[in-house]
Amino acid sequence: MDAVDRKILAVLQEEGRLTLTELAQRVQLSVSPCHRRLRALERDGTIRGYRAVVDPAALGLNFEALVFVTMRQEDRETLLSFEDALTRIPNVLLAQRLFGDPDYLLRIVTADLAAYQQLEDDVLSALPGVQRLNSTLVMKRVVNDRSLPAS
16 A cells, blocks of 8 residues: 555545545546556455444434443353344444453443433343443543544
């Protein structure tokens, strides 16, 4: 990956709906070489997809919590079952396995505190291997959905 590829990535992370012609102008290439580079970045998995960034409030998702999960059991089968179950909960926006204690960090959105409480009581606490859930409520997003550094 060279500096031009990195520039393409930086521009697309900020404005993913640019036309190929606009992208080529921004990175100072003609359309054909820009198109070849873009397709190569898509083909090799560097660009994994395109999507819209939606305001959670527009969907009525005004409550966000960070949940630290400590597992009771850490055998392979339990961890895989837990992780698989997380992928089927639409309110879980992010799930990361951590070194040390706690074992996982989840980012969860719901409509409000009552909806979050119901999700924690009825769904999260019943997931395979869960020993403890420790929730921290998000007061304000300071840095959110930042582009990856491409330089």
